[in-house]
Amino acid sequence: MQTVTDTIDDEGKPLIDADGKRIDEWSECLTLIAQKQDRAAFTRLFRHFAPLMKAFALSGSTLSANHADELVQEVMLKVWQKAGAFNAEKAAASTWIYTIARNCRTDLYRRLQKFDTPLSAEDVSDSQDSEEAFLVLHQKRSRERIRGLIKELPNDQAQILAKVYMEGKTHSEVSGELDLPLGTVKSRVRLALQKLQIQLER
Amino acid sequence: MTNFHPDLELITEYAAGSLPLAQGACVSIHVNQCRRCQRIAGQLTDLGASLFEALQPVPVGDAQLDAVLARLDDEKPLEYSHRKSSPSSTPAILQRLMRGDFSDLNWRNIGSTLRISYLKTGDPDHEFALYHIRAGGRIPEHTHRGTEMTLILEGGFSDANGSYHKGDFLIRRPGDVHAPTALQSEDCICLAVLDAPLRFTDWKFRWMNPFLKLRTA
Numbered sequence: 271m272q273t274v275t276d277t278i279d280d281e282g283k284p285l286i287d288a289d290g291k292r293i294d295e296w297s298e299c300l301t302l303i304a305q306k307q308d309r310a311a312f313t314r315l316f317r318h319f320a321p322l323m324k325a326f327a328l329s330g331s332t333l334s335a336n337h338a339d340e341l342v343q344e345v346m347l348k349v350w351q352k353a354g355a356f357n358a359e360k361a362a363a364s365t366w367i368y369t370i371a372r373n374c375r376t377d378l379y380r381r382l383q384k385f386d387t388p389l390s391a392e393d394v395s396d397s398q399d400s401e402e403a404f405l406v407l408h409q410k411r412s413r414e415r416i417r418g419l420i421k422e423l424p425n426d427q428a429q430i431l432a433k434v435y436m437e438g439k440t441h442s443e444v445s446g447e448l449d450l451p452l453g454t455v456k457s458r459v460r461l462a463l464q465k466l467q468i469q470l471e472r
Numbered sequence: 473m474t475n476f477h478p479d480l481e482l483i484t485e486y487a488a489g490s491l492p493l494a495q496g497a498c499v500s501i502h503v504n505q506c507r508r509c510q511r512i513a514g515q516l517t518d519l520g521a522s523l524f525e526a527l528q529p530v531p532v533g534d535a536q537l538d539a540v541l542a543r544l545d546d547e548k549p550l551e552y553s554h555r556k557s558s559p560s561s562t563p564a565i566l567q568r569l570m571r572g573d574f575s576d577l578n579w580r581n582i583g584s585t586l587r588i589s590y591l592k593t594g595d596p597d598h599e600f601a602l603y604h605i606r607a608g609g610r611i612p613e614h615t616h617r618g619t620e621m622t623l624i625l626e627g628g629f630s631d632a633n634g635s636y637h638k639g640d641f642l643i644r645r646p647g648d649v650h651a652p653t654a655l656q657s658e659d660c661i662c663l664a665v666l667d668a669p670l671r672f673t674d675w676k677f678r679w680m681n682p683f684l685k686l687r688t689a
């Protein structure tokens with residue numbers, strides 16, 4: 271159930287990712303899994319995303335290769351099970367999949383540290399359920415903008431974003447690790463977000 | 473009307489999933505009831521997805537794929553009805569931690585206007601507690617040895633810097649001294665997440681300081 275506005279941008283060009291694939295190929299796969307339990311679609315998703323998940327699992331550098339493989343399997347099974355909750359009109363497939371990977375990795379860290387908690391990472395993540403159509407459109411535009419601008423970030427800012435997001439470190443952990451004052455870490459994050467035009471409204 | 477929000481760096485750590493559990497839970501409750509922060513958290517999560525997609529892929533063998541495919545039969549897709557969240561006014565995270573409502577909790581009285589209930593999140597480094605201040609009641613003047621996040625769940629309070637209402641999110645850094653007073657009109661319930669115990673500066677309550685330990689687990 272793809273609408274025309276999902277596949278073309280404001281200027282009427284199809285949205286293409288870095289590998290020249292139509293971005294919503296992944297939305298289509300998720301929809302096929304949800305509606306038809308389509309294994310071929312699942313296999314396509316796996317071949318694209320599993321290597322990214324493994325890279326993500328190993329980024330934090332505290333997980334063993336075995337745990338990284340375990341995480342990849344767990345995330346892909348969740349993708350299969352939860353595909354019915356994906357709403358192509360509201361979310362990008364890549365963001366939806368990234369969110370599952372992020373939450374599973376956090377839960378795995380906590381299991382390995384023997385946390386005894388009634389809360390899963392999913393309970394504590396945001397529900398991503400904007401109702402208003404203009405917000406959905408706004409979000410879609412900002413996503414394309416971020417995708418484009420991210421390549422232009424200076425190295426020192428990109429490095430810190432990678433540590434916070436891909437390695438899951440807090441600003442103060444990053445400051446300790448890079449031996450930079452906390453204020454410098456925060457201001458680099460702030461500058462990066464400014465360049466990506468992510469800002470709070472008044 | 474919410475006037476006080478987590479700052480952009482904090483929402484970034486939240487969206488990246490890097491905040492400690494108790495702090496993440498507190499930020500999450502605010503974000504889920506604040507459209508402005510939800511919008512920004514959405515963009516910050518998209519940023520995470522862009523970074524994720526730009527990672528250098530690490531090869532995953534066919535054996536892994538086969539192992540997952542073999543397990544699909546046992547893992548039937550879940551049914552989703554796209555249901556709305558429950559109409560209850562108590563945030564879902566708290567419902568999960570409380571098993572009941574505010575009146576069922578185990579409250580500890582501190583003087584006549586304040587009572588505290590400690591909830592167990594499993595975060596070993598943070599205390600996660602509900603503060604109930606009677607209408608017009610004052611919390612004795614205290615200082616913070618660490619970082620304190622406060623989220624107002626019901627009512628409101630004021631201190632020397634201003635007044636705060638339901639939904640407002642505040643953060644106090646080490647050394648900030650204040651003596652919040654609940655609004656006259658209604659009782660105030662707030663969530664406080666601490667990484668170090670409070671220290672009372674009000675002389676009538678200083679005797680308690682040695683007993684104030686961080687209550688986690």
Ligand SMILES: [Zn+2]
Binds near residue numbers: 474478508
């Ligand atoms: Zn907010």
